[in-house]
Amino acid sequence: MRVLIVIGASVLALAAYGVASADPIKVGVVLPYSGVNADLGNQIDKAFDLYVKLHAKELAPYQVELVKRDEGPPSGANAKTVVTELITNDKVKILTGFVFSPAAIAVAPVVTQAKIPMVIANAGTAWITNLSPYIVRLSFSMWHPAYPMGTYAAEKLGCHTAAIGYTDFPPGKDSSEAFRTGFEKAGGKVVDSIPMGNPAQVPDFTPLFQRVKDEKPDCFYVFIPSGAHAAGVVKTYGELGMRQAGVKLIGPLDVIPDNKLQDMGDAALGTIVMGHYASDLDNPANKEFVKDWYETYSANTAPDFMSAAGWDTMAAIFAVIKKLDGNLDDGEKVVAALKGWSFNGPRGLIRIDPNTRDVIEDERAEEVIRKPDGKLGVKILGVIPQVKDECKELKIGRCGS
Amino acid sequence: MGIGVSPTANIIISILFDGLAYAMFLFIVSVGLSVTLGLMGFVNLAHGAFAMAGGYFVLSATRSWGVPFLLALPVAFLVVGAVSIVFERVLYSRLYKATELDQVLLTIGLAFISIASFTYLYGPIPQSIHLPDYLNGQINIGFRTFPVYRAFMIVVGVILISGLWYGFERTKIGAKIRAAVDNRRMAQSIGINVDRLFTLTFAVGSGLAALGGGLSIELLGLTPSFAIIYLVFFLLVVAVGGLGSFKGTLVAALVLGIFDTAGKYLYADAGGFFIYAVAVLVLLVKPAGLYGRE
Numbered sequence: 001m002r003v004l005i006v007i008g009a010s011v012l013a014l015a016a017y018g019v020a021s022a023d024p025i026k027v028g029v030v031l032p033y034s035g036v037n038a039d040l041g042n043q044i045d046k047a048f049d050l051y052v053k054l055h056a057k058e059l060a061p062y063q064v065e066l067v068k069r070d071e072g073p074p075s076g077a078n079a080k081t082v083v084t085e086l087i088t089n090d091k092v093k094i095l096t097g098f099v100f101s102p103a104a105i106a107v108a109p110v111v112t113q114a115k116i117p118m119v120i121a122n123a124g125t126a127w128i129t130n131l132s133p134y135i136v137r138l139s140f141s142m143w144h145p146a147y148p149m150g151t152y153a154a155e156k157l158g159c160h161t162a163a164i165g166y167t168d169f170p171p172g173k174d175s176s177e178a179f180r181t182g183f184e185k186a187g188g189k190v191v192d193s194i195p196m197g198n199p200a201q202v203p204d205f206t207p208l209f210q211r212v213k214d215e216k217p218d219c220f221y222v223f224i225p226s227g228a229h230a231a232g233v234v235k236t237y238g239e240l241g242m243r244q245a246g247v248k249l250i251g252p253l254d255v256i257p258d259n260k261l262q263d264m265g266d267a268a269l270g271t272i273v274m275g276h277y278a279s280d281l282d283n284p285a286n287k288e289f290v291k292d293w294y295e296t297y298s299a300n301t302a303p304d305f306m307s308a309a310g311w312d313t314m315a316a317i318f319a320v321i322k323k324l325d326g327n328l329d330d331g332e333k334v335v336a337a338l339k340g341w342s343f344n345g346p347r348g349l350i351r352i353d354p355n356t357r358d359v360i361e362d363e364r365a366e367e368v369i370r371k372p373d374g375k376l377g378v379k380i381l382g383v384i385p386q387v388k389d390e391c392k393e394l395k396i397g398r399c400g401s
Numbered sequence: 402m403g404i405g406v407s408p409t410a411n412i413i414i415s416i417l418f419d420g421l422a423y424a425m426f427l428f429i430v431s432v433g434l435s436v437t438l439g440l441m442g443f444v445n446l447a448h449g450a451f452a453m454a455g456g457y458f459v460l461s462a463t464r465s466w467g468v469p470f471l472l473a474l475p476v477a478f479l480v481v482g483a484v485s486i487v488f489e490r491v492l493y494s495r496l497y498k499a500t501e502l503d504q505v506l507l508t509i510g511l512a513f514i515s516i517a518s519f520t521y522l523y524g525p526i527p528q529s530i531h532l533p534d535y536l537n538g539q540i541n542i543g544f545r546t547f548p549v550y551r552a553f554m555i556v557v558g559v560i561l562i563s564g565l566w567y568g569f570e571r572t573k574i575g576a577k578i579r580a581a582v583d584n585r586r587m588a589q590s591i592g593i594n595v596d597r598l599f600t601l602t603f604a605v606g607s608g609l610a611a612l613g614g615g616l617s618i619e620l621l622g623l624t625p626s627f628a629i630i631y632l633v634f635f636l637l638v639v640a641v642g643g644l645g646s647f648k649g650t651l652v653a654a655l656v657l658g659i660f661d662t663a664g665k666y667l668y669a670d671a672g673g674f675f676i677y678a679v680a681v682l683v684l685l686v687k688p689a690g691l692y693g694r695e
Binding site for chain 2: 034035036038039042192194195197198200201202203204206207208210211214227228231232235239240241259260263264265
């Protein structure tokens with residue numbers, strides 16, 4: 001009996017000690033840190049670190065620890081392994097990151113089984129959020145920009161015909177489907193739809209673009225996974241003289257990421273994209289974000305749309321830690337706390353749609369111009385406020401399930 | 402479009418032109434790999450790393466040191482060629498008699514080390530190059546326009562092919578290389594120093610790869626994973642052409658480059674599949690490659 005009491009007392013003492021010492025809350029971060037797309041992981045990683053650096057104090061008495069793992073290639077082959085390790089070995093309470101849709105898709109069943117919330121900071125295939133009740137997305141669905149871009153191209157840019165070029169993996173198909181739906185509804189006609197290789201390799205775009213040039217559509221909608229592909233797209237478009245031939249280049253923000261824009265030169269001028277961010281965006285939260293970014297990182301690393309979404313993602317994680325008093329043990333409560341959460345971040349007002357767990361954000365039509373200081377920048381042509389993921393609203397394909 | 406040129410002719414011209422430019426890139430990068438494989442049977446998977454090194458050299462030279470692009474290319478050839486001799490003497494030469502697995506392990510290891518090193522030096526961000534103005538824009542030849550840079554690649558390719566053909570077929574060193582590829586032991590027994598010959602061809606091959614790397618930045622961009630991701634294409638050209646054959650590499654580069662371009666242009670849905678289909682067909686009929694020895 002006495003022995004039992006001693007054991008009981010020790011257990012209590014240990015438990016009390018555990019609470020008092022307040023171990024940091026572990027956040028699993030899964031981003032591509034290697035390979036051709038390491039650049040994309042880098043843009044989000046910097047935003048995460050910056051947010052933690054500037055806001056860690058506000059979280060007291062709680063602390064976060066980012067446990068970073070390599071998402072690996074776009075196929076998602078590595079993501080499932082590292083997420084399983086993060087959950088079982090590192091005991092993370094919440095997962096974030098995920099640049100590539102295949103990675104997020106591969107991980108979905110794991111988080112469902114482990115009941116660990118997963119806050120997506122980029123991966124944009126629309127139906128990903130339907131794969132698990134533990135997924136919340138802070139970035140965007142491919143439909144957020146592509147669907148309104150279809151309408152905008154037909155109604156405002158005077159495009160009667162369009163060709164589509166997309167990188168051949170889930171978000172590429174999604175983006176092209178979204179554009180087509182919006183464009184055809186508004187009376188446009190899609191003359192060609194071209195898969196342009198896989199995301200791991202930048203192809204020689206020339207024969208594909210030459211084909212489009214010879215087809216003479218009014219608009220050429222391109223989706224590629226940002227980064228190295230974007231530079232290739234704009235370069236080839238310029239080299240082939242497609243603008244002079246009357247073919248407008250349009251797309252989502254991936255075509256002109258802020259950190260590549262200056263390198264693109266004159267070929268990018270006149271490109272029109274639909275998206276939620278631009279580092280020139282004129283709102284107080286963004287001004288401060290951009291200023292902090294340049295104070296922390298070197299002057300030749302601009303934040304881009306991925307960084308902006310990364311910033312908001314970390315803000316959401318901090319908000320939920322505060323709301324739940326540092327106790328993230330119940331994944332369902334975490335997801336419930338995030339539903340309806342709203343925030344004024346670098347891209348303006350965002351909300352989490354309680355029905356779909358996907359973000360609601362403003363979309364802006366942006367045209368690339370040369371600014372008075374000689375640098376390239378964008379001019380906002382129009383704003384479509386508080387856009388929902390139209391794929392889930394219209395219940396198209398896998399978005400309906 | 403077309404004063405007197407039908408749309409079909411226009412498409413064919415377009416495919417031939419773009420395909421030719423792509424083929425020149427494939428040839429320049431692959432020819433060194435082919436000769437070293439044919440000569441020593443050495444499986445050099447780090448060949449792409451030398452191409453990448455050339456790319457980064459041209460990048461730094463033009464961007465930071467103010468060297469004109471046209472000068473940076475031959476300098477990249479010389480510098481990377483010279484550096485490759487060090488690698489060849491210190492590392493490669495130890496494994497000439499080793500098994501293919503050992504050679505693959507060494508060279509794939511070198512490729513990974515190069516990826517990590519260039520990531521450390523230049524970061525993972527894809528780099529692009531600022532070309533001189535005279536290489537930008539289009540040439541108008543009346544009925545259609547061509548990108549200047551592609552035309553430039555074709556010109557460089559033709560110059561290199563002529564030079565290499567002359568060196569390979571008409572000089573004494575070329576004759577020695579051909580002799581050594583055909584029958585190494587016989588070549589050695591008549592007094593040809595095959596080891597030294599190999600060092601020389603290795604350096605020239607790596608230098609050419611570097612030149613190809615420099616030329617390709619405009620086409621494909623440049624990231625530290627260049628060393629691995631395009632290796633498949635180089636190996637494909639070598640396998641289809643036949644090991645050690647100059648003519649084979651040229652024909653294979655032309656066939657693959659033009660078919661790839663035609664496939665992408667005409668049947669965009671099947672896209673990048675064509676280059677592999679052609680390779681499989683050729684190898685089914687001629688397992689040793691177009692000009693390889695059975």
